[in-house]
Amino acid sequence: MIIVRAPVRISFGGGGTDLAAYYQHYNGYVISAAITRYCYIVLGERSDGMLQVSSADYHNWRSYPRGVKPELTPPLALPAAALRWFMNHERKCMHYGLELFMGSEVPPGSGLGSSSAMAVALAHALSGFCGHTLNPQQAAELACTFEIDMLHEPIGKQDQYASAFGGLNSIEFTAHDTRVIPLNMSSESLTTLRSRLLLFNTGLTHNAGSILGGEREDMQHGRGDMIEQLHRMKAFAHEMHAVLLAGDFDQFGRLLDEIWHVKHGLSPLISSTQIDHYYEMARTAGASGGKLTGAGGGGFLLLYCLPDKQQAVRNVLTQAGLQEMPFEFDMAGPSVTIHTAQMKNNAV
Numbered sequence: 004m005i006i007v008r009a010p011v012r013i014s015f016g017g018g019g020t021d022l023a024a025y026y027q028h029y030n031g032y033v034i035s036a037a038i039t040r041y042c043y044i045v046l047g048e049r050s051d052g053m054l055q056v057s058s059a060d061y062h063n064w065r066s067y068p069r070g071v072k073p074e075l076t077p078p079l080a081l082p083a084a085a086l087r088w089f090m091n092h093e094r095k096c097m098h099y100g101l102e103l104f105m106g107s108e109v110p111p112g113s114g115l116g117s118s119s120a121m122a123v124a125l126a127h128a129l130s131g132f133c134g135h136t137l138n139p140q141q142a143a144e145l146a147c148t149f150e151i152d153m154l155h156e157p158i159g160k161q162d163q164y165a166s167a168f169g170g171l172n173s174i175e176f177t178a179h180d181t182r183v184i185p186l187n188m189s190s191e192s193l194t195t196l197r198s199r200l201l202l203f204n205t206g207l208t209h210n211a212g213s214i215l216g217g218e219r220e221d222m223q224h225g226r227g228d229m230i231e232q233l234h235r236m237k238a239f240a241h242e243m244h245a246v247l248l249a250g251d252f253d254q255f256g257r258l259l260d261e262i263w264h265v266k267h268g269l270s271p272l273i274s275s276t277q278i279d280h281y282y283e284m285a286r287t288a289g290a291s292g293g294k295l296t297g298a299g300g301g302g303f304l305l306l307y308c309l310p311d312k313q314q315a316v317r318n319v320l321t322q323a324g325l326q327e328m329p330f331e332f333d334m335a336g337p338s339v340t341i342h343t344a345q346m347k348n349n350a351v
Contacts, residue, residue, distance in 0.1 A: 114302025
């Protein structure tokens with residue numbers, strides 16, 4: 004049996020510049036952090052040669068006879084893509100039957116990058132089943148292959164890298180490679196930053212593909228204002244990097260507020276009247292700034308708030324029906340546990 008968990012992430016700045024339509028021409032740059040909420044894979048061998056995939060999040064399961072490639076159809080398109088890739092590239096080990104269970108601590112469409120975290124977990128689990136170990140770069144790129152190349156999702160590469168590496172990082176995207184640069188902050192600084200961040204579930208789900216797909220089309224068709232907006236988002240991310248290393252966390256909070264207003268110009272789908280209302284409630288109660296944690300449209304609201312203002316913010320948002328999700332920074336990235344007594348015959 005193999006058990007893998009991979010962390011989801013909160014994004015701080017630069018989102019959208021990790022789309023290929025942008026970074027292949029201008030280079031992308033984001034700041035994000037993995038957090039202690041996880042996507043899980045439990046994978047075991049079957050003696051009958053069948054493939055069975057179960058998802059707790061979608062309350063769905065499918066099974067396939069030996070040698071039959073899973074169809075790439077929702078809601079289990081992601082594990083199907085991963086299984087297809089390994090059936091094409093690791094035929095010997097995929098001759099065995101297997102049972103694959105998927106579950107997440109956050110709901111789909113949360114804006115926390117859970118789909119990409121699940122893709123990273125799948126990459127590690129199926130590689131382990133075939134007797135291989137992946138480094139973070141390999142896991143991130145294989146997850147991108149599943150989501151972007153095989154499923155043609157109109158998304159970027161930030162979430163896969165954030166999950167695969169763990170920690171608080173800046174990530175640079177170019178036409179040639181992707182580079183992860185950890186923010187070398189002291190333990191005390193990390194604790195201070197974390198203590199001033201609040202995360203609330205708005206209860207609204209979103210479709211990142213619709214928002215990012217629109218941004219990608221605008222860039223491909225040369226919409227200049229979209230490109231200029233993304234240039235600004237990248238500049239904000241660089242500024243965030245500087246203030247975080249300097250320990251100027253209050254300026255970090257103010258930057259989040261600036262980004263909130265600039266990001267509204269990227270797409271009308273990024274926010275809504277209801278989400279804007281939640282944000283203004285939080286600001287009035289004492290939050291310095293905040294953002295939606297993903298492409299927008301719903302999911303989780305991340306807020307920067309000094310400790311003496313936090314209870315007031317919690318009170319107004321919980322009374323409005325939002326639920327706070329406690330978290331810490333995940334500095335380790337994915338964990339992989341392999342019970343080798345069962346799996347040793349699958350090594351190639």
